Amino acid sequence: MNFELTEEQQLIGQSARDFAKEYLEPIAVELDHSGTFPKAAVKALAKHDFLGLLLPSEVGGAEAGFVSYVEVIENLSRYSAAVASIVNNHTIAAYTIQNWGTAEQKKQYLPGMAKGEVLGGFAIYEHGPTPGVGPDALVAIKHDEGYVLNGKKAFVRNAGEAGVYVVFATTDPALGAKALTAFIVKADTIGIKIGEKLETMGLKGCPVADITFENVVLPETALLGAVNEGAAISAKALAVVSVAEAAQTVGIGQAAVEHAAAYAKQRVQFGKPVATLQAIQTLLAEVATDCHLARLGLQNAAALIEEGKPFEVEAAMVKSFLVRLGSKMLLDTCQVEGGFGYSEFMPLPRMFRDIAGTNLLDAPGDFPEKLIAASIA
Amino acid sequence: MPKCLVCYKWTLDEQDIKIKPEDLSLDSSRAKGKISDFDRNAIEEAALLVEKNGGAVDALSYGTPTVKQSLKDCLSRGPEKAYWIADASAESADANVTANVLAAAIRKLGQYDLVLFGEGSSDQFNQQTAARVAALLGLPCLSFVQKMSVEGDVVKATRKLEDCVENVTVKTPVVVSVLSEINKPRIPSLKQVLGAAKKPNEEVKIADLGLKPEDLQPKAVRKSVKGFVMQRKNIIYKETSAAENVAKLKSSLAAEGLC
Numbered sequence: 001m002n003f004e005l006t007e008e009q010q011l012i013g014q015s016a017r018d019f020a021k022e023y024l025e026p027i028a029v030e031l032d033h034s035g036t037f038p039k040a041a042v043k044a045l046a047k048h049d050f051l052g053l054l055l056p057s058e059v060g061g062a063e064a065g066f067v068s069y070v071e072v073i074e075n076l077s078r079y080s081a082a083v084a085s086i087v088n089n090h091t092i093a094a095y096t097i098q099n100w101g102t103a104e105q106k107k108q109y110l111p112g113m114a115k116g117e118v119l120g121g122f123a124i125y126e127h128g129p130t131p132g133v134g135p136d137a138l139v140a141i142k143h144d145e146g147y148v149l150n151g152k153k154a155f156v157r158n159a160g161e162a163g164v165y166v167v168f169a170t171t172d173p174a175l176g177a178k179a180l181t182a183f184i185v186k187a188d189t190i191g192i193k194i195g196e197k198l199e200t201m202g203l204k205g206c207p208v209a210d211i212t213f214e215n216v217v218l219p220e221t222a223l224l225g226a227v228n229e230g231a232a233i234s235a236k237a238l239a240v241v242s243v244a245e246a247a248q249t250v251g252i253g254q255a256a257v258e259h260a261a262a263y264a265k266q267r268v269q270f271g272k273p274v275a276t277l278q279a280i281q282t283l284l285a286e287v288a289t290d291c292h293l294a295r296l297g298l299q300n301a302a303a304l305i306e307e308g309k310p311f312e313v314e315a316a317m318v319k320s321f322l323v324r325l326g327s328k329m330l331l332d333t334c335q336v337e338g339g340f341g342y343s344e345f346m347p348l349p350r351m352f353r354d355i356a357g358t359n360l361l362d363a364p365g366d367f368p369e370k371l372i373a374a375s376i377a
Numbered sequence: 378m379p380k381c382l383v384c385y386k387w388t389l390d391e392q393d394i395k396i397k398p399e400d401l402s403l404d405s406s407r408a409k410g411k412i413s414d415f416d417r418n419a420i421e422e423a424a425l426l427v428e429k430n431g432g433a434v435d436a437l438s439y440g441t442p443t444v445k446q447s448l449k450d451c452l453s454r455g456p457e458k459a460y461w462i463a464d465a466s467a468e469s470a471d472a473n474v475t476a477n478v479l480a481a482a483i484r485k486l487g488q489y490d491l492v493l494f495g496e497g498s499s500d501q502f503n504q505q506t507a508a509r510v511a512a513l514l515g516l517p518c519l520s521f522v523q524k525m526s527v528e529g530d531v532v533k534a535t536r537k538l539e540d541c542v543e544n545v546t547v548k549t550p551v552v553v554s555v556l557s558e559i560n561k562p563r564i565p566s567l568k569q570v571l572g573a574a575k576k577p578n579e580e581v582k583i584a585d586l587g588l589k590p591e592d593l594q595p596k597a598v599r600k601s602v603k604g605f606v607m608q609r610k611n612i613i614y615k616e617t618s619a620a621e622n623v624a625k626l627k628s629s630l631a632a633e634g635l636c
Contacts, residue, residue: 007449011570014450018564049567062567271611 003296005067012064013071019048020079028080031205032350035197037161038205041083046116050076050087054095059110066240066306070247070298077251081354084248085206086119089157092241093120093166097184100225100233105184109164121162121187122241123153123211124234131234132170132177138213140169140181147171147183147223149191149216155361159209160194163187166237168230169213180230183222191216202353203361239312240305242368246298246318248358250291252351253329257287259347260333263340274336283332290325294318313375316368323368326359327352378431379527379549381423382489383456384479384510385416387440387447388500396604403602410446415495417454417562418555422525423493424455425560430527433457437486437581439478440467452573453565459578460486466583471595472501476509478593481586483514490549491532496521496556507554518552519545523559 005013023044031038045051053069055061069091076084094113097105112118128134138151149169156165165185172179185192195210225233261284264275274280297318304311330352334341341348393408412420423434436456438444442463451459462482466474483492494507511518524535532551536543612629614622630636
């Protein structure tokens, strides 16, 4: 049993950390205030191959593997979890096309996505209780030459910036989610309207909006995977992205505990640095421990994904662990920094908002426990 | 088209080194390795020169057996081939020993137009290795270089000295040591990192360098390394008037020879 990352994985993680320090640290505060999409940073990400990390070399990807991917996401998230979210949503769209696309679809879309010339988006959620159900459900009606889509997708990240979306629509409103089907949709397709950008609590700079589809005509070649295979595709893709989002949470937590530890070493109370006080040591030690254990868990899930083995239960365990402890990490580190830590001129409030996003999005809180329980009982 | 050799040191990352409060000794048990900071500038400069002028860059490092961990990092930054000398003697090597080993290796590897170094290493910062290697090889040495270019067999360099800058030209072959301001080392892309594994590397055995035992004996012997921690006196003057407090502070500083 070997817990060591390979030399390449370590170097890729270090590259991501150096990249984030140079390109993301200087813009993180401004991004949090303005919420403006960081075009220059995304261009730089592409130049360093981060946007094609998982894709095979035939389409111009780096083919670095999923363990490297979570290393990259953790290190980007130390400085800007919002930018890591942009990468995650792009990557999951590319991952879906890579795994369920036809040879023609891969050839058409993946080279541009690997180079970062085309950003990807993943449109699964709707305002109804589950995709394919409710008055706004996105419905795809079969016609002779393809499909016509009407309805709405909700909370689509990278909305308005992506050039191509992986979109899930039901082909039969009576069957709802059971008839969910995946499509590849270009952003400039007639009938697509990007809604107003949603103001979010955190992860600002990663745009979120609804997308409305009005008589959007898609050719048969836009179908991704088989008809009614969408639920299985989205479940797998969301399980994969939940591991990457766990890496975001750990990256934020690690950055927070390192900031709090540095603060505690220089903050003097009662004649000595507060880092020497047992109460502060306990807080720092607990957060560092939570980060370490979560990292081990997500690296394990990432290795299973990379090896093509079942990973969903392990991914759910990591998600469950971080849903319980992710926000606590930030509460505890804020506690270490006291009134200063609560102030907006310090980074912890931004990290607090960001970690809420990485915990809340893409996997509802009750989902992981259901899967874990089913695996043991 | 210059043929360049860049020499670098694999050091411990100082950010990972802790100072033990009880005796100020250093705990480096959890410290990771890294290419010495100035040496990254040297590697980058060699890569930039070759990207502009053509030619080739090789890399050379002498260190303990951990030096092998540096190869992929080095090769991801531009060099096409890395030579490495792993020997326990590096643990206690001073600048004299390091220069003896590197100079002997360079003689063995063959002719290079430019041999580049960082101005000093991140750990010891003796700033001696480049000059000593140049002396051993009988080559000119340009130190403190903040800007350089190559035209044919002429190197043009700007040296930053204490109170002036000096522009010099020199014919190759030449040894150059560069300052950190000369460039910004690249962040290797993922493909460069993964491509490094496909580039060649070769071990140079120290036994094959024709060195005498005394060449590997350090002249400066390190007896101990201790961290520096600023100790505050925490004296608070609590006289009733500010003037009295100032007077006491002044006399206290004077007693320590500070004013």
